Amino acid sequence: xxxxxxxxxxxALQARRVVTGHDDAGRxxxxxxxxxxxxxxxPSWKGLYVTELWVTSESPINNQGVSDRSLRPMKHDPDAxxxxxxxxxxxxxxxxxxxxxxxFTELGSSTKPSAEDSARHPTMHKTHSVDYLVVISGEMYxxxxxxxxLLRQGDCVVQRGTNHAWVNKSSVPxxxxxxxxxxxxxx
Numbered sequence: 037x038x039x040x041x042x043x044x045x046x047x048a049l050q051a052r053r054v055v056t057g058h059d060d061a062g063r064x065x066x067x068x069x070x071x072x073x074x075x076x077x078x079p080s081w082k083g084l085y086v087t088e089l090w091v092t093s094e095s096p097i098n099n100q101g102v103s104d105r106s107l108r109p110m111k112h113d114p115d116a117x118x119x120x121x122x123x124x125x126x127x128x129x130x131x132x133x134x135x136x137x138x139x140f141t142e143l144g145s146s147t148k149p150s151a152e153d154s155a156r157h158p159t160m161h162k163t164h165s166v167d168y169l170v171v172i173s174g175e176m177y178x179x180x181x182x183x184x185x186l187l188r189q190g191d192c193v194v195q196r197g198t199n200h201a202w203v204n205k206s207s208v209p210x211x212x213x214x215x216x217x218x219x220x221x222x223x
Contacts, residue, residue, distance in 0.1 A: 048075050048085035049125050049211045051172065055090065057102055067102055072123070076110045080138030083127025083209065086110065093118040095218075112145035113216070114165055120216040126176055126204045134158070156181060157201035165216040167195040174210030177203040197222030 050071040057067040074088040088106040092098075095117040114120045136158035140148045146164070153160035157179050175188045179201040187193065197219055204210045 048077070048087065049123070049173070049209065050087075051123060051211075051213075053089050055104075058100070068104060072106060073104065074106045074108070076142075078139055078142045080136075080142055081127070081134035082132045083125070084134070084139070085123075085125040086143070087123040087125075088120065089123065090121040091115075091118065110142070110144050112140070112143040113147070113163055114218045116218055118218050120214075122214050122216070123172070124202075124212050124214055126174075126202050126210045126212070128204045128207050128209065130205070130207065153199060157203060159203075160199055160201040162199050162222065163195075163197060163216065164219060164221045165197065166219045167193070167217075168215040169193040169195060170213045172211040172213055174204070174208050175206050176210040176212075177205060179203050 053068060053070055053072045054066060055068040057065055059065045072087045072089050076086045076088075078084040078086065088108070088110075091105050091108060091114075093115040097119070111120075136149055136154065139159065140161065145161070147162050149159060149161050160179070160181075169192065171187050171189050171191045173189055175186060177184045177186055178193060178195075181199050184203075202210075202212075
């Protein structure tokens with residue numbers, strides 16, 4: 037992980053992104069070696085950043101081509117038969133306020149918290165995906181309809197379309213790596 041870069045009025049943590057591909061002769065090459073160019077600050081929650089590292093929209097995935105598939109407008113959920121690989125930086129709730137409705141609109145989410153969901157936490161939501169997550173730095177609570185658990189650096193989560201919220205009760209941002217895979221909606 038490298039030093040933060042300036043984005044909007046705050047900073048977003050960065051991790052190196054290396055994407056491979058093929059040249060015209062079919063030999064393996066490194067296409068991109070950077071920090072991911074598609075960083076979105078979510079204004080409804082100052083300090084919340086999403087960095088798209090790679091996106092696919094088909095299955096099986098087409099590994100041909102040389103375009104940067106991460107460069108697209110922010111969309112919370114994967115396309116049908118698609119995947120998303122992203123970094124999410126969640127700020128401490130003690131240092132910032134947020135507008136839950138605005139967050140999900142700015143994320144381009146197809147699912148939004150309901151009044152019933154918001155009783156547990158304002159950002160409680162479901163996705164139509166299975167999400168594989170790894171806490172890179174910091175810590176946060178994964179809040180469920182029944183119960184919650186503290187996640188720390190190195191902890192891994194398989195989030196299977198359940199109603200959940202990410203709550204950072206610490207004093208520093210939490211950085212997670214997330215891979216979202218399209219899935220049928222859960223009950």
